Amino acid sequence: MSSTPKYKSSSSLTTSSNRQDYLKAILSLDLKGAKASTSAISAKLNTQPASVTGMFGVLSNLNLINYIPYKGAKLTDEGRSQAISLVRKHRLWETFMVEKLGFRWDEVHEVAEQLEHVNSEQLIDRLDDFLGFPNFDPHGDPIPDSLGNIADRRSLVVVSDLEVGKMASIRGVLSSSDSFLKHLDDLGIRLGLEFEVVKVYTYDGSIQVDSAGESMIWSRKLVEQLLAEVN
Amino acid sequence: MSSTPKYKSSSSLTTSSNRQDYLKAILSLDLKGAKASTSAISAKLNTQPASVTGMFGVLSNLNLINYIPYKGAKLTDEGRSQAISLVRKHRLWETFMVEKLGFRWDEVHEVAEQLEHVNSEQLIDRLDDFLGFPNFDPHGDPIPDSLGNIADRRSLVVVSDLEVGKMASIRGVLSSSDSFLKHLDDLGIRLGLEFEVVKVYTYDGSIQVDSAGESMIWSRKLVEQLLAEVN
DNA sequence: TAAAAAGATTAGGCATGACTAAATTTATTG
DNA sequence: CAATAAATTTAGTCATGCCTAATCTTTTTA
Secondary structure, three states: OOOOOOOOOOOOOOOOHHHHHHHHHHHHHHHOOOOEOHHHHHHHHOOOHHHHHHHHHHHHHOOOEEEEOOOEEEEOHHHHHHHHHHHHHHHHHHHHHHHOOOOOOOOOHHHHHHHOOOOOHHHHHHHHHHOOOOOEOOOOOEOOOOOOOOOOHHHEEEHHHOOOOOEEEEEEEOOOOHHHHHHHHHHOOOOOOEEEEEEEOOOOOOEEEEEOOEEEEEOHHHHOOEEEEEO | OOOOOOOOOOOOOOOOHHHHHHHHHHHHHHHOOOOEOHHHHHHHHOOOHHHHHHHHHHHHHOOOEEEEOOOEEEEOHHHHHHHHHHHHHHHHHHHHHHHOOOOOOOOOHHHHHHHOOOOOHHHHHHHHHHOOOOOEOOOOOEOOOOOOOOOOHHHEEEHHHOOOOOEEEEEEEOOOOHHHHHHHHHHOOOOOOEEEEEEEOOOOOOEEEEEOOEEEEEOHHHHOOEEEEEO
């Protein structure tokens, strides 16, 4: 006798936007070293734990996760690959909105949540090209490449940790508060800005930098929230 | 006694992507002067007429259409406004894909169908700005502005109808066949290309044009498929 | 280590949107 | 103008995902 499956599996080629959200949530917990429990996922997605149990059954049948009741879910290779693809899309769209459309770094998340579900590998690869194959998004988070490889975020350093004489480029921020981003705007500090650390004032932790022939002083509070990539 | 509504109305603030598709289909028929019958809509959306009847009930309760059973549907002001907003999004995204990402004019429709459902007026207004507030999409169809005004497509002319001495810019095509678009590519004819009609050869209908200091001859078959805006 | 608390799963519903088959209305035509 | 054909609507289902309430498991704690 054939065993009846506990959960119905849908046989579509593409993973629905809904299911993709679950995969992304599981990946996000996994990267933090946390267990993908039904309660943790339900908190992330604003649903009820019971709904998560149901979806775990579906994703399990689709071989996107390995799910052991009461023990949480783990992404399969295919599930992880799809989740990383979503992260790639999300971060590329955020980069597009900030760099090309002039949005502030804290305004783009929600819209990117929608854009990431647009289904076209060609679109995203061309967007990647259009943006110059960036390695990091406006928040300093690494953008996976088209093969799913993720640059090491550790290659970014907080500007306050840079030594005198170092050349570097602004890549992201640790804080996305409105006042902070406005302040950056006022000082002309944008993504990609190249600069050299000229002097570090140990008295108050501020540093003097040269950028595009101009010299300025950045406060300690400022440089502790700025991420850069050493050139 | 209170009358029970024939169809349930959902009380969400935003119109679901699904319902938006219906509004767009109704608008499209309306612009062609055709009646929005259940069969016509079902053909457009690849569904069954019975499904359309159901959705007409829903849209009617939401005051997005006026629906009289057996008589078809008409958009209300609100319904029309939402449909036009979709068309705007669709055509701006198509323009973006062609002009910025290098897609061909016949490759962009399906992806734009997805992008048009991204919900953010700010996003689309900034995209419009980024693209330079274009009046026509790559197919020569007018792009509604942020207030819903649509330019008159009649301000475009087929290049074969231009008179000698006229300055004009390429704005679209009548055919989107692969071979035609490749041919345009070969000749360096792109959207926005400015040119002047120098001579019309009545013998075979070909015309001589000057563009960016260069002179070339376009065949009759070619110019009958090209749309331009007189400068 | 047994009882209580916390977490997860099952059971039973509901809304959205789609489908098929049957019934009804409108249009066509002999 | 009646009868058939075509179009439309109604009735009854189904899949996806969500919810609440009730029932397990697992973990904590006395």
